[in-house]
Amino acid sequence: MRDAAPARVFAVDAIAFDLDGTLLDTIGDLAAAVNALLLDLRLPSLPQPTIQDLVGKGMPNLLARALALAGAPPPAAAEGEAILARYQQIYGGLLGRHTRPFPGTREGLARMRKAGFGLAVITNKATRFVRPHLEAAEIDAYFDVVIGGDDAPRKKPDAAPVLLAAQRLGVAPGRLLVVGDSGNDVAAARAAGCPVVVVPYGYREGLAVQDLAADGIVDSIAAVADCVRRA
Numbered sequence: 001m002r003d004a005a006p007a008r009v010f011a012v013d014a015i016a017f018d019l020d021g022t023l024l025d026t027i028g029d030l031a032a033a034v035n036a037l038l039l040d041l042r043l044p045s046l047p048q049p050t051i052q053d054l055v056g057k058g059m060p061n062l063l064a065r066a067l068a069l070a071g072a073p074p075p076a077a078a079e080g081e082a083i084l085a086r087y088q089q090i091y092g093g094l095l096g097r098h099t100r101p102f103p104g105t106r107e108g109l110a111r112m113r114k115a116g117f118g119l120a121v122i123t124n125k126a127t128r129f130v131r132p133h134l135e136a137a138e139i140d141a142y143f144d145v146v147i148g149g150d151d152a153p154r155k156k157p158d159a160a161p162v163l164l165a166a167q168r169l170g171v172a173p174g175r176l177l178v179v180g181d182s183g184n185d186v187a188a189a190r191a192a193g194c195p196v197v198v199v200p201y202g203y204r205e206g207l208a209v210q211d212l213a214a215d216g217i218v219d220s221i222a223a224v225a226d227c228v229r230r231a
Contacts, residue, residue, distance in 0.1 A: 008216070010195050011231040013171040014118035015224065016145075016162065018180035019125055020055055021202030023105050023221065024137055027052050028098025033091040034066050040086065043070040055203040056182045057156075058124040058149050063087055088126065095129060096136030102201060104220030109142040111225040118169040120145035120176075122162060124155045124184070145169050157187035162194060175231075179224055186212050197224065 020026045027048060035045040046069055054065045063084060067075070075083055112119060119142050123130055127148025134140035145168045152161040166173045178189035181202025189196035197216040200209045209217055218224050 008227070010177050010197075010215075010228050011175075012117070012177045012195070012228055013175040013230070014120065014166070014169045015112060015177045015179060015228060016120040016122045016165050016169075016194075017221070018178075018182070018185050018202075019121055019123035019130065019133065021181040021204075022179060022185075022199055023101060023121070023139065024099050024133060025102055025201075026099045026133065027055065027203065029091065029094050029096070030055060030062070032094050032098060033087060034062070036090045036094075037063070037083070037087045038066070038070050040090075041067075041070075041072065041083070043067070043072055046070060052203050053206045056124070056184050056205055059087065059091075059126055060084055088129075092129065095132055099133060099137065101137050101139060102199070102220065104222030105137075106139060108221035108223070108225045109139060111222070112228065113142050115225070115228075116230060117228065118145070118171065119143050120147065120165045120169055122147045122156070122165050122178070122188075124149040124161075127151055156184040157191070159188055159191035159193075162188045162192035166192070166194070177224075177228060179218070179221070180214075183207060183212050186214050197227065 017023050031048040031051040034051050054062050127150040130148040147161045147165045149155050152164045154160040166176045173193040176194045178194045178196040181199050182204050186196050196214045197218050198212050198214040
């Protein structure tokens with residue numbers, strides 16, 4: 001049984017996708033890197049479902065919450081920067097090893113590209129990891145614009161990265177459909193004046209998908225192609 005259907009067909013010029021939990025199932029890489037870092041710090045590991053609920057607001061937030069759950073005191077600023085650098089080193093070495101596109105991702109992107117929509121990725125993930133993930137998953141060629149966590153002055157749920165993507169795509173925000181999996185995606189789209197739909201899988205910090213209050217819920221990226229049209 002379907003979780004829900006899109007609220008309507010959206011007349012847009014471009015579509016922007018979140019990365020982790022929307023296009024790609026990256027939790028295997030993320031969890032492996034977090035637990036390798038905790039091992040380095042002589043802290044207990046965390047279950048993958050616990051780590052999954054920490055994903056969505058960028059690496060510094062993920063690490064701060066993971067360290068707290070593992071029983072570590074809040075690090076001083078310099079120590080926190082060193083921990084982040086070590087995590088990024090570990091994550092870079094694991095990148096793509098356990099990551100796979102969600103079912104329907106390649107099919108949906110190919111259909112939307114063929115229909116002439118501009119396509120973008122907007123993620124809070126550190127920018128230097130975004131293109132390698134897309135390349136490893138063999139979906140990088142579909143995207144005209146890629147916005148990582150270092151490209152805009154503020155991250156989602158702020159509107160800044162969404163507005164930057166719209167600007168680089170050359171479309172009005174109201175003509176850009178945002179596709180995500182979390183409250184961060186919905187809030188950023190709302191703040192930017194964009195319509196937004198969410199997938200029922202992904203990383204939602206423990207919230208039910210219906211509680212995200214998006215304009216619609218789509219079963220997959222392939223289903224997004226069925227709810228958009230060119231004006």
